[in-house]
Amino acid sequence: MSPGFAAPVVATAGSADPSAPLIVLLHGRGSHEKEILSLADHLPAHFAYAAVRAPIAAGGGYAWFANRGIGRPIAESLRATMDWFTGWLATVAPAGRPVVLVGFSGGAAFAGGLILDEPSRYAGAAILYGTLPFDAGVPTTPARLTGLPVLVAQGEHDTVIPRELLDRTWDYLLGESGAPAVARRDPVGHGLAAPAVQTLAEWLQDHLDRPAGRRPAGAQRTAAPGQRRDPAVAGE
Template identity: 75%
Template sequence: MPSSFRCTSHDHGHVPAARRRDSEAPLVVLLHGRGSTEREILDVAAHLPAGPEYAAVRAPIAEGGGYAWFANRGIGRPVAGSLRATMDWFRTWLDEAAPAERPVILVGFSGGAAFAGGLVLDDPTRYAGAAILYGTLPFDAGLATGPGRLANLPVFVAQGEDDNVIPRELLDRTWDYLLSESGATTLAQRQPGGHQLTAPVVRHLGDWIATGSPR
């Protein structure tokens, strides 16, 4: 099992408490889906490669017995002001938890994928890579998505062929953008199944983290 730690939130949406570690090893930040918690996605770290440090962060907005990264105006469509507020909140934590020279890889599932996408679109040079798992980039939420915005950024995108949670138009738009106009170095996979992580995707994610993501 890889070395890992959990970042947990205080009440009322405060920035999560983190154990700062002076290390040159990549920090992999796991971002859970809407209505979930950091405990669920942290389990994925047990199946990822040793070497990096793993952190699972709890989103700041209470929703459905769990937490969310932003208010939305429909599935996969963040409210721009809400997304901006939580991205700023996250960056406050990250800049304390990991010095700028330390590689940071984002791994987001579903709503966490949209949040990870927003973070890298907002500041592509801050991150060493991003995994967009079973989710969409946050299009039309006030972030730049022009040609070359993610130039040379390692990205892993995985989708379910029968995903009926995220609108197909957004999945397709994400797929097409990451594989062409974005300029990202993208590894893309569509797997049989719906809106859930599968063992093959987690295995490929681990390979990507181990061999291809940090730049």
Template identity: 70%
Template sequence: MSAFAAPVVAWASGEDDPSRPLVVLLHGRGSDETEIVGLAGHLPGEASYAAVRAPIEEGGGYAWFANRGIGRPVAESLAATMAWFRTWLDEVAPAGRPVVLAGFSGGAAFAGGLVLSDPARFAGAAILYGTLPFEDAGVPVEAGRLTGLPVFVAQGDQDHVIPAELLSRTWSYLLGASGAAPSARRDTGGHGLTQGTAVELAEWLAHRLAWLTRRGQGPVGMAPEPAGWPTLPGGTLPARTGDRPEVHFRIPQSQLTDTSPPQLQEALFARLSGLDGVDSGPSMISVPGARGLVAPDADGPDDAFLVAEVKEFAHLHPEHDGSLHVALPHDLAADAIAKGWAQSHMWAGVRLSPGFLMVYGPRDEAELDVVAGIVEASHRHAFGRLG
């Protein structure tokens, strides 16, 4: 810490506007703040943009750039540099001012370390052509840790700078077990920011900034004491066995592997469509063939619905998919993700309810009971009867 000088910061407009959310741009190896600050010109004008120079000169970028994995010396450097960065950040963005991180390459690893160390401190993160700090980095990487945090992920399918194994682990974690609401893009190309990625990043950020203006940041991470599941035996959600299925990373979000047998899908729909006060019909938000569950007389909060205007609180996807989308309160959403039953939707907390989840289709009768219990909890949420 004592070896680090005060941060060198480039502001996109020449100065900060503390009345606006802050977006911090973090450069990669061989670059500096004067290059990455130019990205701000392609991003929404509703934020204030700062680019921060890496404090360690060797290598020309953030020294924990994880192209060979992370070892103890690098982990110690990461911890010290995060503390250095947080001292600066907490001065320019005290509690109450939303902060979004956008890191490229080595800066992506640093941004990942920051959000994993303290998820609730940040309102979003863009991990661009880089890896999270895995191995011995000293930051927690467990299931559900980033629930409630919108994340934008971009990678190149011919990136030979970052090892493929690290890119794959980063992609899989952020798009599944982390609980983050993941907007993701894969480019045909290598280790460089493309125009298409810049356009999608700007769109994602515009929606997130608009959400923050309307609604504020909301909870992030695992709840210390989940309220429990009144719709499941013992009030507890068991762990799902096996790996998470493969899920399509673009809209429409759909389950691609390990899908539910058709007869179980029908049994599940029969059970759910028979819940009190529920009507069924074509979903108002999903793909053709998806069956919506609507509670016309429900009086729960808008966040309890996928489409609040028509009170659609869940829907079941067509037979080739068999997964469901539901809306749950934050603590139950995080628990469902951590136990392996669900993952966040890419629009959660960006365009739609923060508790917007995909629940994987049941593979056997025991899982049918559990999945039905999860959806029944969303039904109670719609009527304001949870907690």
């Protein structure tokens, strides 16, 4: 583990099979692992879920990095916490075990940093109601995520994450990143819409259970109105 950080606190759900695909749930800023773990109740039960507590105390909860503004990590802080996280991941998911990151808000930025830093390590990532960590020491070059399945979900009325960062994330992931992306925007604010959760469940099955090349039925860019605010996704 990286100096200065305690060993990760992890809450688990789903399959106990050490070879089952591992879905790592990353909470928002000011939240904690037990909140995001409740998202697993709405996802396929035969996968393994691990909700990790971020290492930095913040706002009555925890954060993945120090920032210079919402959605803008300080590069040195992001580097330190990514190294801490990948050290833990190596102990629970040796090479060959599929790992998918699912991050909400600040956890989405952290997930984005991880896949941009080492795209070949992961089987996919869901960037939910958050931004990629642009200008924070990880590459956002063209074709960086070629072949890596990505799900993007955003709220049209999100006033927490700066709109310029949401738009930049959307454009990069659906464009020059090279990722095979599924994306949706729902008429909600900074909280998961129920159709987005359904799309997430279908997307996980699509990429971990089904033959390559198929897309989940929920793959779309917009959805019917209806907001679901889950304690699992509290925090920025």
